Amino acid sequence: MTSPLMEDAGLLPPSRRISLLRLLARDPSAMVALVWIFVLALVLVANVWFLQAYSVRVDLKLRNAPPFTLDNGWIYYLGADSLGRSMIARLAAAAGPSLGVAFAAVGFSLVCGAILGLVAGWMSGPVGTLILRVADMIQGFPTFLLALVVLYIFGPSVVNLVIVLGITRMPAYVRVARAEVLEIRERLFIDASRVLGASPWWMVRQHVLPIVAPTLLTIASVNLAMVMLIESGLSFIGLGIQPPAASWGLMVAQGRGYLSNAWWLACFPGLAIMFTTIAFNLLSSWFRMATDPQQRWRLEL
């Protein structure tokens, strides 16, 4: 084992710096997750390239065509939906909106939450208290319920969806960032930085943020899965992404009525949601370990 202790004792040669990619190769589950994300990226490219046309081509002869047969060509290998559209093309077309909403919402809440959390932690006082109380208020409502009400009032559009999901997930980032800043700013290396003549802005940016960031990014990757699920749920009940646009959640909703005679309509988009969320969760736990110098050796075994 390459523990820090053994390196200190000089039992091992000076630590080799192992690149993040090589660390990734040593963690099979993270590798599998990354392969899945890579497949999704390919699917997105393929969708723009040529699958888009198939996703809207209706062929009523192929209504609810069963999967796992090449009789109708490879494009219908995963079957066809209730309008005879290729499932492969539909899943590809739905990947963009599903992932897009998730990434946009998480990115929005990550950036705003981090800024608000850093401010609330560094400036304990009325400003910090105000930020925290607002976060409490948002957190007081269940995300899904709040999203439901807001989307009902303002109308379901992609932009509204991103904003609502972004704001409702934000308190987690604010609270975690604030809690970490409160602890970090009392640490001696902040004093050491101040003694060198660093400004508050420098200390937050160079010393606090790099320590808070891995935690926030870990929350973000967990949230990516959660936001995808909420978006799927909202699309399922008709307040999320609106037809003719596709999303995996919407596809599950549309396939629900055919569960008894065409299970693949709901099952494949459901599997896509599941694999993607699992992939993000696995990557997040790998990322947390790889970015912590004191935990990293666990991956270097």
Added chain:
Amino acid sequence: MRVTTEPDQPVLSIQDLRVSFHSSSGRIHALNGVSFDLKHNEVLALLGESGSGKSVTAAAVMGLIDQPPGSIDSGRILLNGRDLLRIAPGERRQLCGEEVALIFQDALAALNPVFPVGWQIAEVFRVHGRLSRSDAQREAVRLLSAVGIPAAEQRAKEFPHQFSGGMRQRVMIAMAMALKPRIVIADEPTTALDVTVQAQIIETLKALRVETAASFILITHDLGVVAEMADRVVVMYGGRVVEVADVYTLFSDPQHPYTRGLLAAQPRLDSEGSELVPIPGSPPSPAALPSGCAFRPRCPLAQEVCAASVPPLARTANTSLSACHFPGTPT
């Protein structure tokens, strides 16, 4: 912005510094009128027990006292004739690192665990906008080898937890010396180290003193370190200065009964067999200092006058300064 000072003019002058802290159990008076001067290129030792106010003095000079809960109630800290307590924060930041630097006692805590040490030394240059990122990195490697770290190029890329205690202290010293400050405050730089490493660190500091012509304030409770490095000694007790003397006079002819007690409690190689004499009692709580002289409850010479008035720091027969009503009286 360096002002050349006359050799005999103090580079740093602390005058009547009073610092207190708010706490749930009332006001804690950490410093009660501390005054001393630091001369050009001297090593001034601040000697005292825990709670005597040594580290608070350093924190006040470096601007590390958070207000609240701390408060600087009065006094002046003059650097080149400018009062550090009354200049703008931006101006003060400029002076920190360039004019005054601090070496922390706990090097592991004072280094950021998520950055390689080379990055953290380079930070000093980048904070002051002196050098570009790559130049700063190169300079950091040079500084690391200057403080005696072998294979500096390689070690600069390693993290603080991969260094031993002595090596971490060297990193701290490299950081403090980076901008060639004229005043270096070393807050118990050797306390956390074992004896052989202590000796190496002291040698490193001595070499740097000759090389950079900086003035040092050495905060310690270790008389051995004082004898090894210091030119003059300020003895502190209960947040006050009780004796100021040059190091030879202090060891040969201590004036204040507390200094005498400290020396008597120290084992000496040349007096084998003689017993160590502890100072009775324990240091006073800064929340409840006794009236008059703070050392009174533990002092063998205490009289009524000691409870009535705080003895002023006054010149004694042997040219030391001593804050005692009965200086030089054998105990």
